Amino acid sequence: MWRRSSSWIAAVLLAGGGLVLADAAPAQGWKPERNVELTIPSGPGGSNDIAGRIIQKLWADLNLLPVSSAVVNRAGGGHLVAYTYVQQRSGDPHMLGVMSTPLLMNHVEGRTPLSYNDLTPIAYLITEPMVAVVRADSPIKTAKDLLETLKTNPNALSIALTSTGHRVSVGMPMQKAGVNVKAVRTVVFKSGGETTNAVLGGHADVQITSVSTSVPQVSAGTMRALAVSSDQRLGGVMAQVPTWQELGYQSSGSWKGVMAPKGITPAQVAFWEDVMRKTAQSDDIRQYAEKNLWLVEFKGAADTRKWMQEQSASLKAVLGGLGLIKQ
Structure with missing residues (x-):
């Protein structure tokens, strides 16, 4: 369920999405050694594209990476094309992807055997209605x-x-x-x-x-x-649009996060978790708040995985009740 808070995140659709360079390097531990790709599971113009491009922009603006980064749209299959692509890059810490509601939905519905357990959740970032x-x-x-x-x-x-x-x-x-x-x-x-x-x-x-x-x-x-x-x-x-709840109905929102392939090391997970925490905590994010109506609710890797496990169980009950699970 989507809830409002005093902490907001928003994003704007940025032109391009090609190479972005950053100068600063992290203090210690593992760090990327070559170009980082951020895969977006949909085409241009949607919320995943907006989110991915603003994340990449903030990586550059905040000097969070010591290497270049690029956004790549991999649309198709209700997000399965992108999720499968990231999954196939097992052990590659330079490959990340935007993950969202369909990652859980597709598996629970029985549309694919691929689940969050076949990937490495890095961070939960955005809740959106x-x-x-x-x-x-x-x-x-x-x-x-x-x-x-x-x-x-x-x-x-x-x-x-x-x-x-x-x-x-x-x-x-x-x-x-x-x-x-x-x-x-x-x-x-x-x-x-x-x-x-x-x-x-x-x-x-x-x-x-x-x-x-x-x-x-x-x-x-x-x-x-x-x-x-x-x-x-x-x-x-x-502001003048009613909520489903005030009309007497329950509903559910969506969310966005960042994932990596399975098989990356704990040090690599820690690096990306720290990058996403700094992204979520930056003052730069808040200037987009009112325009896009997204709520930032950062969760680290362990908490994100726990949340996804709980959410999958909840979705199974809801989708089953709606008759939307393939038999």
């Missing part, structure tokens, strides 16, 4: 309209998302409203940018995405937000 949005001229004006339409006919609307796991944020309200969740039409795209274009182009009716992805279109008036997966109303352009 999810939002249901439609085109500004859509006949679906409210979250109530959405649920009532799907209850009458679960095939009446197509829902665009970047992972089947994102169905949970709206699936829980749907189930309580009496919608046949398994019968709802969903279309998986490679990035939040693609889901946005699909709705704007009339190729999909509803977008389920992170708030940061939807802020530009909602601000411009081209899309309308129906409800957010937050315990409290958000600020900025989302």
Whole structure:
């Protein structure tokens, strides 16, 4: 569940994403000796892309690495292409990746045997709410309209998302409203940018995405937000958008973190954990807070692994209740 706090993180979509150089080296212990790659599990324009690029920018701005770094988008398979790529680089401490909700969802749903145990979680960094949005001229004006339409006919609307796991944020309200969740039409795209274009182009009716992805279109008036997966109303352009909770429904948000391949050494884990802690604690992050509505909740490697174990068990119960686990 997403909660607000006085500590915020946000990100902006930065042009480029090529080579970034940093000058300073860490004080002691292991350190990278060649270019570092940060793999993003989606295409340009979505929240994973935004997060990855801001992380890389802060590595450079804060002089946290003694080597260059580069962002590489590896979209496809509901994030599986990127996760598998990182997994295959076993023992390579110069390969990192942005991890998010689908890493757990895909495994729990039975879509892949790959799990967080096949990787090295480095840090949990961001908690973010999810939002249901439609085109500004859509006949679906409210979250109530959405649920009532799907209850009458679960095939009446197509829902665009970047992972089947994102169905949970709206699936829980749907189930309580009496919608046949398994019968709802969903279309998986490679990035939040693609889901946005699909709705704007009339190729999909509803977008389920992170708030940061939807802020530009909602601000411009081209899309309308129906409800957010937050315990409290958000600020900025989302201030007038109701939460699922105030409408009487439970929902779930999303998160972002950083992972490495399995097989790296404890010293290498410690280096990257320290880099991510400094990234999360930097003053530079806070200037983006209100724009993207992300909450920083840093967890180190051990705490992240423990959280992922607990979250996987919780998701299994939720997805099972929604009928979304493959038999």
